[in-house]
Amino acid sequence: xxxxxxxxxxxxxxWRKGPWTSEEDRLLILYVKFHGEGRWNSxxxxxxxxxxxxxxxxxxxxxxxxxLEKGQITPQEESIIxxxxxxxxxxxxxxxxxxxxxxxxxxxxxxxxxxKKKIRAHFS
Numbered sequence: 337x338x339x340x341x342x343x344x345x346x347x348x349x350x351w352r353k354g355p356w357t358s359e360e361d362r363l364l365i366l367y368v369k370f371h372g373e374g375r376w377n378s379x380x381x382x383x384x385x386x387x388x389x390x391x392x393x394x395x396x397x398x399x400x401x402x403x404l405e406k407g408q409i410t411p412q413e414e415s416i417i418x419x420x421x422x423x424x425x426x427x428x429x430x431x432x433x434x435x436x437x438x439x440x441x442x443x444x445x446x447x448x449x450x451x452k453k454k455i456r457a458h459f460s
Contacts, residue, residue: 418451
């Protein structure tokens with residue numbers, strides 16, 4: 337039976353859940369540095385992480401990649417998001433390709449917190 341002690345519990349399957357530690361981040365960064373991205377299930381196992389491949393991929397893509405752009409979305413990026421959303425709708429990964437260093441998840445969250453309410457109010 338899996339323990340239920342909150343975050344950081346290792347489940348029956350052996351996967352660790354909850355926030356990533358700095359040591360786990362370090363192991364994943366080192367693994368990707370030497371072996372590259374891809375084959376995330378193998379990466380998790382070979383890096384010595386008790387995480388599943390999907391968790392490793394998302395951690396890398398959304399938080400650890402060295403080319404990630406951190407910080408506020410600029411007014412220029414905002415206008416690109418508006419223009420591309422008008423063209424493609426909620427195709428966040430397609431929009432993200434036009435904003436180097438920004439993730440699809442970051443753009444989606446920005447849209448939902450900054451624009452969705454304004455648009456709804458405008459058309460009400």
